[in-house]
Amino acid sequence: MEIVVSGIRSTGNLHLGNYFGAIRNFVKMQHENHCYFFIADYHSLTTHPTPTDLHDSVKTVLVDFIACGLDPDKATLYIQSDVPEVAELYLLLNMNAYLGELERCTSFKEKIRTQSNNVNAGLLTYPTLMAADIIIHKAHKVPVGKDQEQHLEMTRTFASRFNRIYGVDYFPEPVAYNFGEDLVKIPGLDGSTKMSKSENENSAICLADSPEAILKKVMKAVTDAGPTEPNQPKPQPIENIFQLMHAFSTTDTYNHFSNLYDRCEIRYGDMKKQLAEDIIAYTTPFREKMEALNQDDAYLGKVARMGAEKARESAAKTIREVREIIGFKRM
Ligand code: TYM
Numbered sequence: 499m500e501i502v503v504s505g506i507r508s509t510g511n512l513h514l515g516n517y518f519g520a521i522r523n524f525v526k527m528q529h530e531n532h533c534y535f536f537i538a539d540y541h542s543l544t545t546h547p548t549p550t551d552l553h554d555s556v557k558t559v560l561v562d563f564i565a566c567g568l569d570p571d572k573a574t575l576y577i578q579s580d581v582p583e584v585a586e587l588y589l590l591l592n593m594n595a596y597l598g599e600l601e602r603c604t605s606f607k608e609k610i611r612t613q614s615n616n617v618n619a620g621l622l623t624y625p626t627l628m629a630a631d632i633i634i635h636k637a638h639k640v641p642v643g644k645d646q647e648q649h650l651e652m653t654r655t656f657a658s659r660f661n662r663i664y665g666v667d668y669f670p671e672p673v674a675y676n677f678g679e680d681l682v683k684i685p686g687l688d689g690s691t692k693m694s695k696s697e698n699e700n701s702a703i704c705l706a707d708s709p710e711a712i713l714k715k716v717m718k719a720v721t722d723a724g725p726t727e728p729n730q731p732k733p734q735p736i737e738n739i740f741q742l743m744h745a746f747s748t749t750d751t752y753n754h755f756s757n758l759y760d761r762c763e764i765r766y767g768d769m770k771k772q773l774a775e776d777i778i779a780y781t782t783p784f785r786e787k788m789e790a791l792n793q794d795d796a797y798l799g800k801v802a803r804m805g806a807e808k809a810r811e812s813a814a815k816t817i818r819e820v821r822e823i824i825g826f827k828r829m
Contacts, residue, residue: 499530499531499532500531500532500638500639501531501532501533501534501635501636501637501638501639502527502531502532502533502534502637502638502639502640502641502675503533503534503535503536503631503632503635503637503640503672504520504524504534504535504536504640504641504642505535505536505537505538505541505578505628505631506520506521506535506536506537506538506559506563507537507538507541507542508537508538508539508541508542508552508555508556508558508559509542509545509555509695509696510554510555510558510559510695510704511558511562511704511705511706511707512559512562512566512704512705512706513693513694513695513702513703513704513705514684514693514702514703514704514705514742514745514746514777514781515643515683515684515692515693515694515702516643517566517705518643518682518684518745519642519643519644519645519681519682519683519684520641520642520643521562521563521566521568522566523641523675523676523677524563524566524568524573524641525566525567525568526677527639527641528568528569528572528573529572531639533572533573533574534573534574534576534635534637534809534812535563535568535573535574535575535576536575536576536577536578536581536631536805536809537556537559537560537563537576537577537578538578538631539552539556539577539578539579540578540579540584540585540627541578541620541624541627541628542555543620544609544616544618544620544621544624545613545616545696546616556577557798558706560575560577560798560801560802561788561791561792561798562705562706562784562788563575564787564791564798564801565705565784565785565787565788565791566705566784570801570804570805574805574808574809574812575801575802575805576802576805576806576808576809577802577805577806578631580802580805580806580809580810581634581806581809581810581813583634583810583813583814583816583817584627584630584631584634584813585630586817587630587633587634587813587816587817587820588623588626588627588630590820590824591626591629591630591656591660592623592626594656594659594660594663595623595625595626595656597622599652599655600622600623600625600626601622603624603625603648603649603652604648605624605625605645605648605649606621606622606624606625609621612696612697624649625649625652625653625656626652626656628649628652628653629649629652629653629656629657632650632653632672633653633656633657633669633670633672633816634812634813634816634817635809635812635813635816636669636670636816637670637672638670638672638673639672639673639675640653640672640673640674640675641674641675641676642674642675642681643681643682643683643684644680644681644682644683645683645692646674646681647674647681650672650673650674653671653672654671654672654673657669657670657671657672658671664823664824666823668819668820668823684741684742684745685734685737685738685741685742686698686701686702686738687700687701687702687703687715687716687718687719687720687738687739687742688700688701688719688720688735689720689734689735689738690738691734691738700715700718703715703716703777703781705781705784705785705788706784706785706788707781707785708785709778709782712774712777712778712781713771713774713778716770716771716773716774716777717767717770717771717774719735719738719739719770720735720738721735721736721739721766721770722735722736724762724764724766725759725760725762725764726762727762728760728761728762729760732759736759739766739769739770739773740752740755740756740759742773742777743755743769743772743773743776746773746776746777746780747772747773747776748776751772751776755769755772
């Protein structure tokens with residue numbers, strides 16, 4: 499059985515990008531693999547949440563995980579900070595992670611641009627913490643969205659470097675995984691190519707959003723004055739709306755609006771209304787499950803404790819073996 503590991507940062511409700519890029523595959527993979535799915539709360543500290551916000555957002559992601567169909571009896575669902583062995587492996591990997599390669603990482607360069615007042619060491623070493631998360635369970639496959647591709651490449655570098663330095667064949671080199679297809683990137687409603695909550699709340703639709711909120715956000719999505727000649731390529735914001743329609747509407751609906759676009763007869767208002775309706779139909783069952791789970795702290799606590807116990811067992815074994823390989827032997 500192959501080992502699958504993946505995580506989601508605890509920054510509140512999951513959005514459609516998280517679902518399509520990652521969670522949907524977690525749900526599919528949990529049946530036939532040995533899966534570890536976790537809430538990356540150490541990672542979320544890079545943006546300095548208050549203790550209350552940190553706690554609330556961890557609970558929110560756990561609720562969303564279960565509402566989306568992750569089964570705590572099939573996959574190990576846990577909270578990253580419940581497994582301090584991850585922090586030890588992070589420390590050990592950092593000794594062989596070099597400033598140049600960390601600084602060249604696209605996500606780090608992006609953070610320098612977007613949060614220049616808070617470029618902390620946690621951001622710089624974000625890829626080593628991610629590598630620790632993955633290789634602590636000796637993972638083979640990591641279901642993630644397109645934006646995580648480079649982090650996976652760095653994980654392979656750190657894993658193979660460890661093997662080379664110590665002359666062992668200990669860590670497998672894990673791959674980003676999407677059932678043989680290209681990794682997914684769901685676009686934002688603000689014209690950007692990636693749906694994300696961090697830069698613009700209104701660019702992302704959360705699975706927990708009410709029908710009213712979804713309609714409002716979709717109707718506000720960026721568009722233009724419309725095509726002036728038949729069969730023109732679509733500008734990015736328009737392409738985004740078509741991509742979302744491709745993900746959430748039927749093929750017939752997509753083709754209908756695509757033909758209207760090609761004939762310069764498109765009315766974006768009609769298209770957005772249809773898209774909002776289809777997203778609402780898609781997300782409503784999730785939202786209803788979330789509402790019920792949110793009331794059940796006893797169950798959530800039980801899931802988190804059970805996950806922590808299983809994840810720690812696997813992590814502690816790796817750390818014991820890694821310490822031995824490195825030469826931390828007891829006197
Ligand atoms: P995070 O929390 O930003 O995103 C979680 C997952 O959702 C995917 N994703 C998307 N996929 C497609 N389109 C989008 N617009 C979109 N936005 C987000 C991400 O690719 C990711 O798979 N560093 C990770 C969390 C993490 C992790 C790990 C992941 C920590 N340790 C170990 C895998 C393995 C992150 O910030 O993801």
